[in-house]
Amino acid sequence: MYNLLKGKRGIIFGALDEKSMAWRIAERVVEEGAQITLSNTAMAIRFGKINELGEKLNAEIIPADATSLEDLENVFKKSVEVLGGKIDFVLHSIGMSMNIRKKLEYPEVNYDFYHKTLDISAISFHKIIQTGYKLGAFNEGVSILALSYIAAQRIFDKYNDMADAKALLESIGRGWGYYLGRELKGRVNVVSQSPTPTTAGSGVEGFDFFYKYSEKMSPLGNADINDLADYCVTLFSDLTRKVTMQTLYHDGGFSSMGMSIDVMDAFVNGFDKE
Numbered sequence: 437m438y439n440l441l442k443g444k445r446g447i448i449f450g451a452l453d454e455k456s457m458a459w460r461i462a463e464r465v466v467e468e469g470a471q472i473t474l475s476n477t478a479m480a481i482r483f484g485k486i487n488e489l490g491e492k493l494n495a496e497i498i499p500a501d502a503t504s505l506e507d508l509e510n511v512f513k514k515s516v517e518v519l520g521g522k523i524d525f526v527l528h529s530i531g532m533s534m535n536i537r538k539k540l541e542y543p544e545v546n547y548d549f550y551h552k553t554l555d556i557s558a559i560s561f562h563k564i565i566q567t568g569y570k571l572g573a574f575n576e577g578v579s580i581l582a583l584s585y586i587a588a589q590r591i592f593d594k595y596n597d598m599a600d601a602k603a604l605l606e607s608i609g610r611g612w613g614y615y616l617g618r619e620l621k622g623r624v625n626v627v628s629q630s631p632t633p634t635t636a637g638s639g640v641e642g643f644d645f646f647y648k649y650s651e652k653m654s655p656l657g658n659a660d661i662n663d664l665a666d667y668c669v670t671l672f673s674d675l676t677r678k679v680t681m682q683t684l685y686h687d688g689g690f691s692s693m694g695m696s697i698d699v700m701d702a703f704v705n706g707f708d709k710e
């Protein structure tokens with residue numbers, strides 16, 4: 437522990453259970469001295485384990501559907517109130533696709549579901565930032581992060597409309613990075629993470645193969661949830677105050693690879709052979 441976030445106030449969206457990226461990131465930022473609030477949908481609060489996390493971290497849980505401006509306004513107002521000041525960092529760790537859940541392939545997507553995917557997984561990022569900005573709830577130098585996947589740039593079978601949502605999410609990061617940078621010296625970045633076994637991740641058909649393939653392709657292996665939490669701490673800290681408007685690949689080198697000896701070997705001998 438380095439006290440990198442001492443005195444900072446943050447809002448963490450998207451912790452469902454201990455497998456969630458947001459869960460581990462919430463634990464890490466508190467270890468580094470931050471005070472936080474947690475938010476998720478009323479349903480996730482009821483059926484997930486976020487209450488456990490709230491108790492452990494002494495963090496207030498504020499329900500919100502991240503597509504509702506009214507709910508988000510409440511999250512920011514309450515957070516500023518309970519944390520005792522303006523917000524220094526925000527994590528958007530939210531994603532959902534009904535097309536993936538219903539196994540509708542890309543050529544057959546249902547357009548109501550498609551709108552929902554974009555609204556929940558990408559436009560909510562815009563809405564969160566707009567809400568905090570309009571309320572004047574961000575401190576100067578605020579650092580805002582969302583989580584993406586390399587399917588925003590390259591096609592991964594079965595990643596479906598979520599790939600389009602991730603492309604939009606990354607673009608929204610650049611868009612807001614420009615405005616928040618000018619107005620508040622604020623930073624907005626999107627971390628593109630290795631496949632990670634969480635509820636959302638494992639919901640993508642063939643997840644095990646995505647996971648094994650990128651593990652064998654990446655010279656450092658997949659970045660896990662602890663690696664991600666450490667990386668997010670640095671991005672919320674003052675040590676990275678000139679990093680903004682980026683898609684930051686946190687993937688053990690996967691995004692720069694073409695072929696590795698381990699993948700070649702796996703094609704010959706099988707992926708499960710160790």
Ligand SMILES: NC(=O)c1ccc[n+]([C@@H]2O[C@H](COP(=O)([O-])OP(=O)(O)OC[C@H]3O[C@@H](n4cnc5c(N)ncnc54)[C@H](O)[C@@H]3O)[C@@H](O)[C@H]2O)c1
Pocket residue numbers: 450451452453455456457458476477480500501502503528529530531532556583584585628629630631632633634635636637638
């Ligand atoms: N798991 C992976 O392999 C992986 C890789 C790269 C990026 N990501 C991204 O990381 C983020 C977090 O996902 P995770 O893997 O930790 O899974 P997760 O299932 O633990 O988290 C997803 C969260 O989104 C929340 N959510 C869904 N609809 C919402 C709504 N309308 N309003 C507010 N919250 C809502 C869920 O309640 C849940 O807490 C997502 O954006 C995901 O796409 C995941």
